[in-house]
Amino acid sequence: MERIVIRGGTRLRGAVAASGAKNAALPIMAASLLAEGPCRLSNVPELRDVRTMATLLESLGVRVAGGAGAQLVLDASAATGHRAAYDLVRTMRASVLVLGPLLARFGEAQVSLPGGCAIGARPINLHLKGLDKLGAEITIDEGYVCARSRRLRGARIYLDLPSVTGTMNLMMAASLARGITLIENAACEPEVAELGAVLNDMGACIEGAGTDHIRIEGVQWLGAVDHSVMPDRIETGTFLVAGAITGGDVTVRGCRPAHLEAVIEKLIEAGAEIQMDADAVRILGSDRVRAADVKTGGYPAFATDMQAQFMALMAIAEGTSVMAETIFENRFMHVAELRRMGADIRVQGNSAVVRGVKRLSGAPVMATDLRASASLILGGLAAEGRTTVSRIYHIDRGYEQIEKKLSALGAQIWREKDPGGV
Numbered sequence: 401m402e403r404i405v406i407r408g409g410t411r412l413r414g415a416v417a418a419s420g421a422k423n424a425a426l427p428i429m430a431a432s433l434l435a436e437g438p439c440r441l442s443n444v445p446e447l448r449d450v451r452t453m454a455t456l457l458e459s460l461g462v463r464v465a466g467g468a469g470a471q472l473v474l475d476a477s478a479a480t481g482h483r484a485a486y487d488l489v490r491t492m493r494a495s496v497l498v499l500g501p502l503l504a505r506f507g508e509a510q511v512s513l514p515g516g517c518a519i520g521a522r523p524i525n526l527h528l529k530g531l532d533k534l535g536a537e538i539t540i541d542e543g544y545v546c547a548r549s550r551r552l553r554g555a556r557i558y559l560d561l562p563s564v565t566g567t568m569n570l571m572m573a574a575s576l577a578r579g580i581t582l583i584e585n586a587a588c589e590p591e592v593a594e595l596g597a598v599l600n601d602m603g604a605c606i607e608g609a610g611t612d613h614i615r616i617e618g619v620q621w622l623g624a625v626d627h628s629v630m631p632d633r634i635e636t637g638t639f640l641v642a643g644a645i646t647g648g649d650v651t652v653r654g655c656r657p658a659h660l661e662a663v664i665e666k667l668i669e670a671g672a673e674i675q676m677d678a679d680a681v682r683i684l685g686s687d688r689v690r691a692a693d694v695k696t697g698g699y700p701a702f703a704t705d706m707q708a709q710f711m712a713l714m715a716i717a718e719g720t721s722v723m724a725e726t727i728f729e730n731r732f733m734h735v736a737e738l739r740r741m742g743a744d745i746r747v748q749g750n751s752a753v754v755r756g757v758k759r760l761s762g763a764p765v766m767a768t769d770l771r772a773s774a775s776l777i778l779g780g781l782a783a784e785g786r787t788t789v790s791r792i793y794h795i796d797r798g799y800e801q802i803e804k805k806l807s808a809l810g811a812q813i814w815r816e817k818d819p820g821g822v
């Protein structure tokens with residue numbers, strides 16, 4: 401087991417390149433199951449979740465080959481498997497993204513139920529309800545979702561909540577269904593739009609992906625595609641907070657600032673100066689961070705995946721801020737750890753009240769989930785003294801070489817063996 405050690409107090413300066421987006425790469429990889437031909441992906445981030453998805457696809461008979469420069473070739477031409485085993489699904493909830501494609505392509509899918517996780521119960525009832533509407537016969541057997549159907553048929557599906565992976569699963573399934581599917585109250589995240597574009601390049605007929613109303617005309621067959629994965633907006637946002645929290649001057653290159661409007665607005669409200677063009681954003685942090693309230697929501701609102709990182713910034717702001725979490729019921733696991741660093745945060749229902757303190761102090765802390773670990777690293781960058789973040793396997797799920805990227809910006813941060821690691 402490894403841990404990350406940070407000696408805080410350095411103002412970060414310089415430029416860093418955005419990596420490919422985890423939450424775009426995973427569904428696109430799952431979509432390769434639909435294609436009778438190789439899918440060549442570039443700008444694929446080197447992450448634990450990406451490796452898990454590759455292993456899962458291999459277990460389903462997909463030929464997976466790596467390439468130089470973050471490339472991945474996935475060929476499901478000869479795939480026959482249809483069972484996604486518990487051992488893989490339990491380590492990564494996004495495994496559920498193979499359900500729609502398997503069912504659409506092979507008429508059968510068995511996918512282990514993912515179970516709860518640190519940030520909430522996270523059921524998949526909306527995925528199942530939608531697939532049922534498309535004509536699948538669904539049972540739960542020994543912890544597995546077993547879905548069967550001859551050819552799926554188009555339907556009108558209203559999602560009670562705009563679930564991101566739910567929208568993606570249904571979009572993939574409907575691509576090969578007979579007739580027209582309408583998904584209403586769909587998730588509008590840029591990653592959904594990107595998946596729609598990739599499916600269309602494979603031969604699908606999808607309109608409106610990235611809006612709350614998606615129309616899909618099913619086709620008989622999908623084929624090969626070449627695609628470069630979009631930059632990761634959450635990683636970009638995390639680096640911007642790193643600039644703000646250290647009063648530094650950080651530029652993220654190769655990103656899409658347009659995907660980060662709500663976060664950028666809040667950083668400005670918090671006192672930072674932002675300069676941007678189409679594919680780069682620079683943050684100049686101020687010496688006096690100001691309190692700014694945040695309410696998370698589906699895109700284009702402030703992303704729940706940025707809540708923990710922004711809370712670390714608010715922990716040293718002048719004044720009191722309220723962070724309202726509306727997407728997940730238990731996404732405040734980082735609060736107890738930030739408090740160990742001297743933060744003054746109280747959780748009341750789905751809100752956290754953050755009273756800014758002058759400075760945080762370094763402490764040993766423990767990561768509980770992916771974005772919580774990012775928040776603790778950010779806290780450590782601003783804190784006086786030494787912070788050690790253990791259980792960093794969480795961070796390796798979703799951030800590519802975060803300590804190397806931060807140390808290139810001047811941070812004193814390194815990875816080492818965790819003597820007390822469990």
Ligand code: EPU
Nearest residue numbers: 423494522523524525526527561563564565566727728770
């Ligand atoms: N929900 C249901 N039933 C469902 C599906 C969702 O009640 O069938 C609820 C969830 O419990 C949650 C809300 O709806 O309260 C929204 O969940 P959603 O389905 O949108 O989340 P997800 O698709 O499981 C994706 C990202 C998450 C991100 C959320 C919200 C991927 C692989 N994961 O999860 O990313 O937080 O959308 O934007 O795209 C992360 O990267 O750290 C991460 C957790």
